[in-house]
Amino acid sequence: MSRPLKCRRVSFLPGATYFKPAGIPLRVLEEVRLSVEEAEAMRLKDIEGLEQEQGAERMNISRPTFQRVLASSRRKIADALLNGKAIRIEGGSFEMAFSRFKCLSGHEWGVPFETMISAPPRLCPVCNTPDFMPLHPLGAEESCAQTVLCRRQTKIRTKCRLGGIELMKIAAISEDGITISQHFGRAPLYVVVTVEDGKVVSKETRAKAGHHTFAANQHPDTAPGERHGYDAGAQVRHATMAQSIDDCQVLIAGGMGWGAYDSLKSRNIEPIVTDVETIDEAVKLYLAGNLPNIMERLH
Numbered sequence: 599m600s601r602p603l604k605c606r607r608v609s610f611l612p613g614a615t616y617f618k619p620a621g622i623p624l625r626v627l628e629e630v631r632l633s634v635e636e637a638e639a640m641r642l643k644d645i646e647g648l649e650q651e652q653g654a655e656r657m658n659i660s661r662p663t664f665q666r667v668l669a670s671s672r673r674k675i676a677d678a679l680l681n682g683k684a685i686r687i688e689g690g691s692f693e694m695a696f697s698r699f700k701c702l703s704g705h706e707w708g709v710p711f712e713t714m715i716s717a718p719p720r721l722c723p724v725c726n727t728p729d730f731m732p733l734h735p736l737g738a739e740e741s742c743a744q745t746v747l748c749r750r751q752t753k754i755r756t757k758c759r760l761g762g763i764e765l766m767k768i769a770a771i772s773e774d775g776i777t778i779s780q781h782f783g784r785a786p787l788y789v790v791v792t793v794e795d796g797k798v799v800s801k802e803t804r805a806k807a808g809h810h811t812f813a814a815n816q817h818p819d820t821a822p823g824e825r826h827g828y829d830a831g832a833q834v835r836h837a838t839m840a841q842s843i844d845d846c847q848v849l850i851a852g853g854m855g856w857g858a859y860d861s862l863k864s865r866n867i868e869p870i871v872t873d874v875e876t877i878d879e880a881v882k883l884y885l886a887g888n889l890p891n892i893m894e895r896l897h
């Protein structure tokens with residue numbers, strides 16, 4: 599039986615994740631895959647200029663492991679450059695080291711990496727509330743309108759052990775408090791599940807502002823294939839609807855428009871569209887890293 603791989607700590611996600619040589623047709627193009635931790639090892643050593651010992655410490659791994667990950671990374675890149683192969687950065691086995699946080703009142707603050715490891719924050723330094731959440735590091739939060747990108751993010755989420763999380767709130771839209779509703783705009787309720795250290799500690803129901811209005815007025819007509827939720831009033835509606843879950847990191851829905859999807863992302867709430875029926879099941883899957891984002895359910 600193979601031992602589960604220990605997670606390597608990563609504090610950066612590259613923004614661009616695919617590189618291809620010019621002039622080589624895709625069908626004959628070979629590809630090398632660089633894991634996120636391989637990219638991180640190279641970043642720490644070759645860009646930040648750290649010694650291997652320091653790099654290993656940053657990634658929470660031994661020096662020989664760091665050396666091995668770094669060597670593998672450089673070998674792959676040399677192979678791609680000299681033999682004309684494409685490079686794809688994705689997957690791996692790592693955890694994110696968060697370094698920025700935001701409290702419920704919107705105060706944001708940064709924590710040096712070393713402090714993050716030795717003494718992760720317990721209170722907001724401005725208002726002393728214990729209700730705060732980590733913000734994703736650079737690169738993880740980029741706007742995501744393409745399935746390709748979302749697969750990458752799903753993969754990243756799947757592999758993440760969210761280090762240093764004190765508190766996490768997951769919202770789901772619902773009509774009955776039990777099942778997940780199909781339409782973000784029309785659902786009357788949010789069910790908000792609070793998770794501490796990976797365990798569900800409470801569940802509450804919140805009224806969702808605006809659903810009467812949206813249920814009565816159908817969406818403005820959109821041409822087939824046109825993405826909806828970008829019309830003049832939509833941004834305001836989405837903002838109103840998101841207000842009561844501003845403390846949540848994740849929103850689970852059975853379906854929603856692209857406009858709502860982008861709007862949630864811009865508020866630092868990760869939208870997930872799923873075909874899972876009940877909220878309990880979806881939360882369980884999410885916490886296990888097994889709740890896929892089915893982008894086809896966006897309209």
Ligand SMILES: [Zn+2]
Pocket residue numbers: 701702703704705722723724725726727
């Ligand atoms: Zn605060």
